[in-house]
Amino acid sequence: MNLNATLFAQLVVFLILAWFTMKFVWPPIMKALDERAGKIADGLAAADKAKTDLAHAEKKAAEELRKARESAAEFRSGAEKQVAQLIEEARAEGARIVNAAREAAEAEAGTASQRAKEALREHVAALAVAGAERILRKEINAQAHAELLTQLKSEL
Amino acid sequence: MAAEHAPNASEYIVHHLTHLNSLGHKQAALVDWTVYHLDTLFWSVSLGLLAVLILARAAAKATSGVPGRFQAAVEILVEMVESQSKSIVHGDRSFIAPLALTVFVWIFFMNAMDLLPLDALPNIWAWIFGVAGHDANHAYMRVVPTADLNATLGMSLGVLLLCLYYNVKIKGFGGWMHELFTAPFGSHPLLYPVNFAMQMIEFVAKTVSHGMRLFGNMYAGELIFMLIALMGAAWAGTAGSGLLWLGGVFAGTVWAIFHILIITLQAFIFMMLTLVYIGQAHESH
Numbered sequence: 028m029n030l031n032a033t034l035f036a037q038l039v040v041f042l043i044l045a046w047f048t049m050k051f052v053w054p055p056i057m058k059a060l061d062e063r064a065g066k067i068a069d070g071l072a073a074a075d076k077a078k079t080d081l082a083h084a085e086k087k088a089a090e091e092l093r094k095a096r097e098s099a100a101e102f103r104s105g106a107e108k109q110v111a112q113l114i115e116e117a118r119a120e121g122a123r124i125v126n127a128a129r130e131a132a133e134a135e136a137g138t139a140s141q142r143a144k145e146a147l148r149e150h151v152a153a154l155a156v157a158g159a160e161r162i163l164r165k166e167i168n169a170q171a172h173a174e175l176l177t178q179l180k181s182e183l
Numbered sequence: 184m185a186a187e188h189a190p191n192a193s194e195y196i197v198h199h200l201t202h203l204n205s206l207g208h209k210q211a212a213l214v215d216w217t218v219y220h221l222d223t224l225f226w227s228v229s230l231g232l233l234a235v236l237i238l239a240r241a242a243a244k245a246t247s248g249v250p251g252r253f254q255a256a257v258e259i260l261v262e263m264v265e266s267q268s269k270s271i272v273h274g275d276r277s278f279i280a281p282l283a284l285t286v287f288v289w290i291f292f293m294n295a296m297d298l299l300p301l302d303a304l305p306n307i308w309a310w311i312f313g314v315a316g317h318d319a320n321h322a323y324m325r326v327v328p329t330a331d332l333n334a335t336l337g338m339s340l341g342v343l344l345l346c347l348y349y350n351v352k353i354k355g356f357g358g359w360m361h362e363l364f365t366a367p368f369g370s371h372p373l374l375y376p377v378n379f380a381m382q383m384i385e386f387v388a389k390t391v392s393h394g395m396r397l398f399g400n401m402y403a404g405e406l407i408f409m410l411i412a413l414m415g416a417a418w419a420g421t422a423g424s425g426l427l428w429l430g431g432v433f434a435g436t437v438w439a440i441f442h443i444l445i446i447t448l449q450a451f452i453f454m455m456l457t458l459v460y461i462g463q464a465h466e467s468h
Contacts, residue, residue, distance in 0.1 A: 029202075029210040030333060031218035037227060037328075037337025038344075044231045044289060045341075048238060049281035055242040056261050059254075062247030 152180045195416075196409050199305065201323040202331065208321070220331055227328035230292040238288060260284065267455065272462040274353065279461055282345070286338070287454040290397065293329045294446030297404055298439055301412045329449075330401040332394065339394035342457050343386065349464035362467065393456050400449050404442055411435045 156176060190198060201209050203222040210218050241257035250258060264287060268280040305324040312322035328334045350359045363382045364375045415431030417424045 029212070029218070030214040030336070031204070031210060031220065032216050033218075033220040033223050033331065033333035034337040034340065036219065036224055037334045038341045040224075040228055040231055041285075041289075041338045041341040044235055045278070045282040045285045047235050048285040049278050052235065052238040052242045053261070053277075053281035053284065055245050056238075056258065057265070059245035059247045059250075060258060060262065063250075066247055 148180050148183050151183055152176055155179065192413050195413065196406070198323070199301070199409055200325070200406075202325050203308075203323045220325075220333060222323070222325050223328045223331040223334050226296065226326055227289075227293060227334055230296070230328070231289050234288040234292050235285065238284070260288070264454070268458050271455075271458040272465055274349075274465045279458070282461075283454050283458050286457050287450050290329060290338075290453050291446060291450040293327065293334070294401055294450055296327045297330070297401065297408065297442060297446060299326065301408050327401055327405055329397055330405045332398045332402075335398040335401075336391075336394035338397075338453070339390045342393060342460055343390045346386070346389075346460050346464040349461055353465050354467060358467075389456075389460055393453070393460070396456075397449050397453050400445060404438075404445055407438055408435075408442075411438060 156172075202220040204210055205217075205219040205221060238257060241254055245254055245258075261284060264284045265280055268276050268283050272279050304326045305322070308324040309319040309322035313319035325331065350362075354362060364370075364378050366378060367381060368374045368378050411431055411434045413431075414427050414434065417427040417431070
């Protein structure tokens with residue numbers, strides 16, 4: 028345990044090292060720390076803002092969804108109504124066509140039977156005349172008796 | 184150690200407590216300002232450079248982004264020093280806070296030399312000394328700079344100079360002189376000498392106790408490591424010496440683990456006292 032000039036050398040070294048630290052070590056580290064603190068503060072603020080934004084967006088989305096649902100329901104009921112109407116119209120049209128067809132068929136059948144009756148009448152008249160000819164054994168003038176035959180025909 | 188005779192306990196300890204100085208033999212006078220302790224200078228400057236270069240490396244690569252482990256460790260240290268200095272020193276800390284950081288890291292490194300195997304570096308030095316053609320028995324090497332009073336008093340003197348500087352800077356020379364003569368007892372011509380004497384005693388006591396505290400702790404710690412090493416060296420093939428050897432292993436382990444606390448604590452105390460003394464220079468009585 029002796030005192031000597033080491034003491035002063037140590038003193039000088041001490042001050043030089045402290046100066047070095049002040050110059051080259053402390054400022055960059057403090058700068059990095061301060062910058063990081065700033066970044067973290069910004070990040071927290073951004074996170075807060077994002078949270079409120081998210082709440083807004085969620086509210087908005089719910090609102091939009093509700094609207095969309097409402098309009099969809101509207102559309103659906105409209106479409107259902109329209110479909111029902113279309114079906115109704117189609118049914119009526121179908122019934123109309125069927126009726127027309129039936130009426131046409133009935134009319135055709137009516138004329139056909141009328142024609143058949145006419146033809147039958149002609150035949151019956153002819154047969155009756157022929158029958159009468161045979162019965163009377165004499166010729167009857169068809170022209171002289173046309174009136175009588177026509178009368179007979181209409182009576183059939 | 185020379186092969187012809189093993190040193191006895193006293194020689195071993197004296198050898199370990201002798202500095203490598205510019206004389207080449209033990210300094211005779213208690214105070215001799217022409218002598219240098221080469222070992223203390225070498226280790227303290229080397230460790231000081233190591234400390235500031237490690238810090239400078241962390242500083243050069245410091246980013247404000249996500250820090251790596253190394254950067255985070257240095258940042259924890261810096262934040263600790265910054266918060267301590269902020270709470271103690273009120274004023275411009277652009278030099279004081281870095282000073283405190285340097286003090287802490289440097290003293291921690293110097294103290295940590297105590298944890299190296301006691302004989303490792305001295306034996307390497309003895310070998311180099313012998314190879315260089317000198318008597319290896321006179322190869323002295325003390326590797327713990329803080330166990331040298333010159334180193335610790337040198338640093339506490341540095342703190343004293345800074346205290347004086349900040350006293351003048353903060354209070355002005357006139358203000359400081361006024362304080363020297365009127366504090367702590369009051370402003371009365373009769374009290375001037377008493378006040379001044381008290382202030383001088385205060386400065387001397389602060390500085391001496393500051394340096395002595397660190398020196399005493401590290402010197403005592405080193406001495407106990409030497410005693411433990413002697414226990415280990417007692418091994419001679421007998422049961423009693425075997426027990427001593429086991430005791431040496433046990434005590435060495437316990438003391439080294441305890442010393443991890445001591446070296447950190449003493450570095451921290453030196454740093455805190457540095458801040459407190461410089462902080463006092465900033466306060467007016």
